[in-house]
Amino acid sequence: MASLSTIHPSSTPSLILKTPKQHPFSLSKTKPTFYHFKNRSFSLNSVLSTETDPKIPQTVEKFWLWLKDEGIVSAKTPVKPGIVPEGIGLVATRDISRNDVVLEVPKKYWINPDVAATSEIGSVCSGLKPWISVALFLLKERFKGEESKWKYYFDALPQGTDSTIYWSEEELLEIQGTQLLSTTLGVKEYVQSEYVKLKEEIILPNKQLFPFSITLDDFFWAFGMLRSRAFSRLRNQNLVLIPFADLINHSSKVTTEDHAHEVRGPAGLFSWDFLFQIRSPLSLKAGEQIFIQYDLNKSNADMALDYGFIEMNSDRDAFTLTLEISESDEFFEDKLDIAEMSGLGGSAYFDIKYGQPLQTAMLQYLRLLALGGTDAFLLESIFRNKVWGFLEMPVSRANEELICQVVRSACKSALSGYHTTIEEDEKLMEEGNLSSRLAMAVGVRRGEKRVLQQIDDIFKERETELDFLEYYQERRLKDLGLVGEQGEIIFWEPK
DSSP states (O other), rough: OOOOGGGGGGGGGGEOOOOOOOSSSOOOSSOOOOOOOOOOOOOSSSSSSSOOTSSSSSHHHHHHHHHHHHTOTTTTEEEEEEETTTTEEESSSOOBBOOOEEEEEEEEGOBSSSHHHTTTTTHHHHSSSHHHHHHHHHHHHHHGGGGGHHHHHHHHSSSSOOOGGGGGHOOOOOGSSSHHHHHHHHHHHHHHHHHHHHHIIIGGGGGOOSSSOOOOHHHHHHHHHHHHHBBBBBBTTTBOOOOOOGEEEEEETOOOTTTEEEEEEEEEEOEEEEEEEEEEEOOOOTTOBEESSSTTTOHHHHHHHHHHHOOSGGGEEEEEEEEEEOOOOOTHHHHHHHHTTTTTOEEEEEETTSSOOHHHHHHHHHHHOOOGGGGGGGGGGGTTTTTTHTTTOOOOOHHHHHHHHHHHHHHHHHHHHHSSSSHHHHHHHHHHHOOHHHHHHHHHHHHHHHHHHHHHHHHHHHHHHGGOOOHHHHHHHHHOOBBBBBOOOOOOOOO
C-alpha cells in the first residue's frame, strides 16, 4: 500500500471553512417582526374596532380596519391580530382544525415584480433584478404616503428587524469567527454596491420619478423587509409580499411547509382572481396563536440573517465545509472532469448539521481531492465512469489518513477563530438575561463550534480505524476471487 509520503504534495485536498457561495437574496416563506412602529396621522371611514387586543399598536389596528374595508377580512375570518411572545401575531377567534383556511388575499393586493413593472416607475424597472425593482417600488410607495394603495400596510411595517444586517459593529464582534459574520458582511457589501449602481443609473437620472432622497439606510430597510417577509415557491411567484399573511409567526412545532397555496376564488362581489391562501398546519383552540414553518432547511445562521431570530434547539446548528480542487494539482483536469460528471464542480459546498452523519458525497469528494501517488491510476480514463462509485468506500490507507489529517487541521484552525469556547457560551445561555441579539450571537457561535467539534471527533475516530478498514485493492482482489476466507491472498500456479 502507498504510504502518506508517496502522495504528491499537490494532491493535498484544499479544505476551506467559510460561508458557501450563495446569492445574497435567496428567499423562502417568511414572517414579519413588529418591533418598531411608525406613527402617522390619517383618517378612516370606519371607526376603530374593539375586537382586537387594546394593547395592539394603532398602526396595526388601523391596518386591520383597512383589511376589513377592502373585504380581505370579514366576520368569517377565523383569526385576528394579538399580542404574543413574538410581538404581534395572528390568534384564532374560534377553534380551527388542521388544514382549515385561515386567510385569503386576492392577487390585486400582492406586491411583486409585476406590480412594480406596471406602476409609474415601471419604465425604469426593466432590466433590474426582481428584488431591486420591488425594493424601489416599496420606497416610492412609502414616500407617496396618503396616495399609496398600501398606505396602511406601510404604516404597520417595522423600521427594521434583529437581522444581523442591522447590527452595530460592536454587536457584530459577538459573532467574530463565525460563518454568519462573513455572510452578513458579504450581504451588506452586496446591497451597498447595488445601491450605488441604482442611484447612479436610475434614481439620479429620473428625478421626476424620485423627487425625494433615497439613502443607503432606506435601501437597506427595503432589502430587509423583502428578505424577512417575502413569500416564494408559489406558482409563478418567486418574490411576493402578501399584506396580512405576513403577520403569521414561525414555530418549530410546525414540521411541514405545505400551508401556502395559490388558488382561484372570489375576489370581490362579482369577480374571481388568484388568491393567496394559508391553511392552518395545526389544530388550534380559540385564543391560540397560528403558526407556519418558514423553512425547514435553514440553519440558525440563516434564520438570524433573514429573520432576526434563531431556534435554541440544536436541530438547526450547522456549518458549511467548502472543498476545492486546487488548480496546481497535477491531476486537476481529471479530477474536475470526474467532479462535473458527478454533478459537482471545482468547488463543492456541504452543509453539516449537528447530530447528523456526514454526506457520502462529501467523503467521495474528499477522497477524490486526495487521490495521488500510487492511487492515481483510478484517474485514468478507463475508470472514468466508475471511479465516483469506487470513492464511496476507502481508497487506500494513505488516502484516508490524509483526509483525516486535513479535515481535523481545518476544524482546529476554524475553532481557534472564535473568541469564546463552547463551555463559555453554554454558561452564558444558562445564566440568561441576554438581549435578543446577544442571545442570537451566542446561540449561533455555539452551534457552529459544536458542529466543528463533531466533525473533528468523527475523523479522530476514523484515524483509529485506519488499520482495520478495507481498501480498494483488497476489495478488488475479493471481486476476482483472489482472497481466501482468512483474508490471505491466493496465488494461482500453472499446472
